[in-house]
Amino acid sequence: MSTHKLATNALHAGHDVTQTSGTRAVPIYQTTSYVFNDADHAANLFSLAELGFIYTRLNNPTNQILQERLAAVEGGIGAVVFASGTAAISTGLLTLLKAGDHIVASSSLYGGTYNLLNVTLPRLGITTTFVDASNPDNFAAAVQENTRAIFVESLGNPKLDVLDLEAIAVHSKAAGVPFIVDNTVATPALLNPLKHGANIVIHSLTKYIGGQGNSLGGAIIDGGTFDWSNGKFPEFTEPSAGYHGLKYYETLGAASYTFKLILEGLRDFGGAISPTNAFNIIQGLETLPVRIKQHSENALELAKWLEAQEEVAWVNYPGLESSKYNALAKKYLPKGQSGIVTFGAKGGFEAAKTISNETNIFSLLANIGDTKSLIIHPSSTTHQQLDEAQQASAGVSQDLIRLSVGIEDIEDLKADLKAAFAKI
Numbered sequence: 100m101s102t103h104k105l106a107t108n109a110l111h112a113g114h115d116v117t118q119t120s121g122t123r124a125v126p127i128y129q130t131t132s133y134v135f136n137d138a139d140h141a142a143n144l145f146s147l148a149e150l151g152f153i154y155t156r157l158n159n160p161t162n163q164i165l166q167e168r169l170a171a172v173e174g175g176i177g178a179v180v181f182a183s184g185t186a187a188i189s190t191g192l193l194t195l196l197k198a199g200d201h202i203v204a205s206s207s208l209y210g211g212t213y214n215l216l217n218v219t220l221p222r223l224g225i226t227t228t229f230v231d232a233s234n235p236d237n238f239a240a241a242v243q244e245n246t247r248a249i250f251v252e253s254l255g256n257p258k259l260d261v262l263d264l265e266a267i268a269v270h271s272k273a274a275g276v277p278f279i280v281d282n283t284v285a286t287p288a289l290l291n292p293l294k295h296g297a298n299i300v301i302h303s304l305t306k307y308i309g310g311q312g313n314s315l316g317g318a319i320i321d322g323g324t325f326d327w328s329n330g331k332f333p334e335f336t337e338p339s340a341g342y343h344g345l346k347y348y349e350t351l352g353a354a355s356y357t358f359k360l361i362l363e364g365l366r367d368f369g370g371a372i373s374p375t376n377a378f379n380i381i382q383g384l385e386t387l388p389v390r391i392k393q394h395s396e397n398a399l400e401l402a403k404w405l406e407a408q409e410e411v412a413w414v415n416y417p418g419l420e421s422s423k424y425n426a427l428a429k430k431y432l433p434k435g436q437s438g439i440v441t442f443g444a445k446g447g448f449e450a451a452k453t454i455s456n457e458t459n460i461f462s463l464l465a466n467i468g469d470t471k472s473l474i475i476h477p478s479s480t481t482h483q484q485l486d487e488a489q490q491a492s493a494g495v496s497q498d499l500i501r502l503s504v505g506i507e508d509i510e511d512l513k514a515d516l517k518a519a520f521a522k523i
């Protein structure tokens with residue numbers, strides 16, 4: 100594991116220039132497959148007697164550099180990248196769980212993840228109990244005999260609730276199940292969940308890590324800390340019929356889950372990222388530490404400014420003294436609270452819609468984490484599939500506007516919102 104600090108790892112980890120003809124930039128290995136030295140080499144690769152590249156659905160040299168870099172910035176022992184954050188979440192869970200298993204999850208989740216857990220996975224016999232994450236004991240109370248994972252977002256999107264990861268980790272440990280944290284909004288530059296008791300970290304690389312809104316990607320980073328031999332995960336300890344009798348935990352130990360994600364997750368579900376997208380995301384990751392500082396600074400200043408505007412009913416940003424998550428933000432996000440701000444329009448649903456319609460610098464679209472400022476009205480868009488009660492538990496009210504504050508000049512951002520308020 101790298102001994103360097105975050106900003107250095109973001110630029111260098113995983114890339115040995117002597118292995119890439121001295122190229123200072125990470126090259127794009129745009130290939131589907133790799134020529135074997137001879138038939139024995141091919142046989143060894145397929146039997147895992149030797150590790151190496153076979154086919155880009157499983158791995159690729161550009162993707163591998165991104166994987167090693169993400170493992171370094173999150174403090175994990177390994178990482179696997181996917182075509183999107185959603186591919187990472189679905190593959191990560193399906194590699195771990197089977198029909199009859201149960202998840203305990205925070206109710207404050209990205210809309211797509213909520214639907215996966217609430218609607219799609221139950222069709223496969225995998226059920227979820229959603230709990231109010233503001234009381235960590237709710238996780239312990241919801242654990243069942245068949246629970247096999249606890250799933251949360253470190254900084255919920257769009258509720259912006261900062262979770263008490265260490266308190267929840269105590270409960271996941273007692274339950275003997277992995278603690279999985281989606282760290283997309285916080286980013287590894289502001290928070291490393293593995294240092295606070297998480298076992299597995301997930302990212303949508305599409306957001307702040309890619310950072311320019313040009314490529315989808317996802318990742319799972321394995322802390323290597325979970326004991327897969329505790330009796331609850333026979334797929335890790337018994338011979339795998341899908342891999343010529345391989346016993347994952349006996350053979351691969353702490354790296355079992357990382358390998359299972361590749362050998363079963365990518366092989367069988369196929370959500371591989373294109374090497375060109377991995378390259379684009381590497382460009383973003385290299386500047387993440389400086390970008391996220393500016394996102395956080397702009398978001399805090401804009402949140403304070405919004406609090407003083409007469410058209411605004413309320414403002415939610417964990418960095419504000421008025422936020423009920425401010426104490427947790429001071430503990431878990433002391434370097435900055437990232438770029439998402441939500442606020443309520445005093446005029447309710449219609450006023451919120453008007454504001455989202457009338458900005459010029461803030462683009463009306465369904466994404467976060469771009470260098471450019473973005474705006475959306477979740478109740479009529481990202482969360483429209485949920486009923487009002489479900490919207491409320493996800494932290495979405497009818498008057499809520501979500502801003503993803505970019506790194507433009509802060510005075511221009513204030514003026515843009517001010518002009519939109521005038522149209523109400």
Ligand SMILES: *Cc1c(COP(=O)(O)O)cnc(C)c1O
Pocket residue numbers: 183184185186209211212252256281283284303304305306315316317467
């Ligand atoms: C966007 C997002 C996802 C899904 O990622 P995609 O790359 O869009 O598939 C998952 N979790 C969170 C918190 C997100 O913001």
